[in-house]
Amino acid sequence: MFQNRLVNIMLIIIISLTLVGVVAFVLFNYFSYSTEAGAEPTIDQIIENSWETEEITTNLNDGSMFRGAFRIHVETKAGAEELQKRDFQIKNIIIHELAGMNAGGLQSREGLQTLEDTLRSDINDIMKEGDVVRVYTTQRMIQ
Template sequence: MNPKLFKMMIISLIVITLAGVGAVVYIMFFSGDDPPEELSIDDMVNHSFTTEEMTTDLQDGSIVRIQFQLVTDGKKARQEVEKRQPQLKNIFIKESVSLSEEDFQSGLSELETNIKNQMNELMDDGKIIDVYITSKIIQ
């Protein structure tokens, strides 16, 4: 084997290895999402949208009347949520069809999370940070 060719192969392998290690280090330490800034209470109020009351039937024949407050990350996102209210209602109805009165009594964190995630898939301008249930009546 030619000594020059062998030297070139070793140097090439070292360079490729160093580049790979450098890329991994960069990805692990310097890229990725920065933690989101905490919104002040004033920003939360200004960027929130409160839905009208929504009524639907549940799996066990009960009826629920509910109202949500969606906190967004900005003014444009708030405006978009307001425009997407029919989609929000649709998501709520689809989510609640498999729930019973007991589910509504035992906590609704999963419902809030599912609504937030599904709405964020639709959003173009910003995102929904939190979903709160502000009113709930079961009959």
């Protein structure tokens, strides 16, 4: 290679340190950003990636009145921003879904879970940035 032995040793050390640094950087980025499959999000991630509706009051199919609010959790922050922009569409979906339900159906745990699952599916149909993970009922009153 070069005639000077000191230059050869110095080049080998510099190349070795650079290679170790690159490998360490790649491994650090790989392990710090990857999450386990199926890992539950933290409460801070849920709050950051969700949007809460205003209180909605509407009539039910049997003449009863429903007053409630929902928190919609999406996969990404961009999805949460899209939810805020689509608030009128989401309120429309909620009102239409509630219009076909009876007070008796919303009184039970299964009925409420069915409503949340249906809302999640319907909102996913209009979303472009990510998917809805879950819809939480934060307030509910039936008269």
